[in-house]
Amino acid sequence: xxxxxLIPLAELGRPRVDVLISLSGIFPNLLxxxxxxxxxxxxxxxxxxxxxxxxxxxxHALAQQAEQGCDxxxxxLRVFSNAEGAYGANVGMLVDSSAWSDGDEISQTYRRRKxxxxxxxxxxxxxxxxxxxxxxxxxxxxxxLESVELGVTAIDHYFDSLGAIGAACAKARGRTAPIxxxxxxxxxxxxRSLNEQVALExxxxxLNPKWYEGLLKYGYEGVRQIEAxxxxxxxxxxxxxxxDPWVYEQISRTFVLDPEMRxxxxxxxxxxxxKLTNRVLxxxxxxxxxxxxxxxxxxxxxxxxxxxxxxxxxxxxxx
Numbered sequence: 666x667x668x669x670x671l672i673p674l675a676e677l678g679r680p681r682v683d684v685l686i687s688l689s690g691i692f693p694n695l696l697x698x699x700x701x702x703x704x705x706x707x708x709x710x711x712x713x714x715x716x717x718x719x720x721x722x723x724x725h726a727l728a729q730q731a732e733q734g735c736d737x738x739x740x741x742l743r744v745f746s747n748a749e750g751a752y753g754a755n756v757g758m759l760v761d762s763s764a765w766s767d768g769d770e771i772s773q774t775y776r777r778r779k780x781x782x783x784x785x786x787x788x789x790x791x792x793x794x795x796x797x798x799x800x801x802x803x804x805x806x807x808x809x810l811e812s813v814e815l816g817v818t819a820i821d822h823y824f825d826s827l828g829a830i831g832a833a834c835a836k837a838r839g840r841t842a843p844i845x846x847x848x849x850x851x852x853x854x855x856x857r858s859l860n861e862q863v864a865l866e867x868x869x870x871x872l873n874p875k876w877y878e879g880l881l882k883y884g885y886e887g888v889r890q891i892e893a894x895x896x897x898x899x900x901x902x903x904x905x906x907x908x909d910p911w912v913y914e915q916i917s918r919t920f921v922l923d924p925e926m927r928x929x930x931x932x933x934x935x936x937x938x939x940k941l942t943n944r945v946l947x948x949x950x951x952x953x954x955x956x957x958x959x960x961x962x963x964x965x966x967x968x969x970x971x972x973x974x975x976x977x978x979x980x981x982x983x984x
Contacts, residue, residue: 668702668705669702669703669705669706669709670709671706671709671710671713674715674719674720680718680719680720680721681710681713681715681719681720681721681722681723682721682722683721683722683724683725683743683802684722684743685743685745685799685800685802685803686703686707686743686744686745687745687746687779687826687830688700688744688745688746688783689746689752689822689826690746690747690751690752690753691752692746693746693749693783693787693789694749697787700744700746700783700787701783701785701786701787703743703744704742704743704744704783704784704785704787705785707722707741707742707743707744708737708738708741708784708785710722710723710741711723711726711727711737711740711741712737712741722741722743725802726740726741727740729795729798732798733794733795733798738784738785739792739795740795742782742783742784742792742795743799744782744783745779745780745781745782745783745792745796745799746779746781746783746789747778747779747781748781748789748791749781749789751778753778753822753825753826754774754775754778754779754825754826754829755774755778755825756771756774756775756824756825756828756829756832756900756903756904757821757822757824757825757900759771759774759903760821760824760896760899760900760903761821761896763947765903768832768835768836768903768904769836771829771832771903771904772829772832772833772835772836772837774829775829775830775832775833776793776796776797776800776833777793779796779829780792780793780796782795782796797837800830800833800834800836800837800838801837801838803830803834803837803838803842804842804843805842805843805844805845806827806830806831806834806842806843806844806845807827807844807845807846807847807856808823808826808827808844808845808846808847809847809849810846810847810848810849810850810862811849811850812850813850813851816862816866816870817846817859817862817863817866817897817901818863818866818867818870818871818894818897818898818901819866819870819893819894819897820893820897821893821896821897821900823897824897824900824901824903824904824905825900827844827859828844828900828901828903828904828905829904831844831859831904831905831907832904832905841905841906843858843859844858844859844905844907845857845858845859846858846859846861846862848862858907859901859905859907860907860908860909863898863901863907863908863909863912864909864912867898867912867915867916870894871891871894871895871898871916871919872915872916872919877891877919877920881929881933884933884934885933885934885937886934887933887934888930888933888934888937888938888941889934889937891920891930891937891941892934892937892938892940892941892944895916895920895941895944895945896940896944898912898913898916899944899947899948899953902948902951902953903951906953908953910953910954910955911954912954913945913948913949913953913954914954914956914960916945917945917956917960917964920941921941921942921945921964921967921968922960922963922964922967927967927970927971931970931971931974931975932974935971935974935975936975938971938975939968939971939972939975942964942967942968942971943968945964946964946965946968949961949964
């Protein structure tokens with residue numbers, strides 16, 4: 666069986682950096698060997714007899730051992746995921762259903778779902794205390810982006826995991842931790858802040874006529890995809906507060922306040938069209954943007970109009 670091995674400090678050329686690894690729930694099931702290797706690497710770093718200023722894994726593990734009275738192997742646990750057979754942080758479900766009240770609820774949901782520590786034998790156990798201690802030391806969080814087809818606003822997996830980590834870090838630290846996206850989709854990688862990445866995707870996708878007109882060719886499903894991008898964008902607001910207000914303003918002007926676009930969307934998919942409108946209104950109610958009174962009134966009128974159309978479609982189907 667493959668085993669992990671430490672690179673000597675002299676060869677590494679820098680201090681060992683302490684990293685908290687939050688795995689997708691499916692990762693330990695599909696790649697159990699890799700999960701054990703990562704956990705073993707963390708233990709080897711923590712147990713290496715090296716100066717603490719050159720080995721922050723060891724420094725923090727020793728501090729955690731003294732603080733909690735546990736053995737070094739327990740203090741060195743850095744690989745966290747779901748319980749066996751469970752997947753996701755469930756934050757996406759909270760956002761999609763609007764069934765959450767504040768950031769504390771989101772961070773608690775993440776910690777409850779993702780507090781299972783995996784050791785170098787592949788065994789897991791709920792260790793919310795260790796996860797909380799590790800989250801309190803996080804300086805920043807990041808995610809690789811490897812597909813040009815799936816951006817951070819395209820699917821809810823990104824904010825369900827990375828966004829939820831941001832919320833949990835903010836709660837544990839008492840202040841927010843920066844989030845970065847490492848874009849590996851085109852040649853040399855480029856690192857952007859989450860705010861920059863969301864703004865980029867908003868401009869190049871949601872506000873780009875080539876993008877949304879291409880989707881609208883698919884009718885019902887195209888409207889659903891547009892609505893999903895809006896919901897996922899609000900997911901980033903819910904978890905990180907890192908979406909600029911202009912994003913919601915421009916989305917509203919493009920898809921809700923334009924009478925012709927509103928008609929097209931509601932005719933193709935009245936349910937998704939209503940959900941999109943309600944989502945930008947929800948973003949306003951939660952304080953993610955503050956439209957003027959005239960714009961807010963127009964949004965509410967548009968929402969009423971779409972709801973009337975939706976009820977009419979339902980009545981026709983029932984007849």
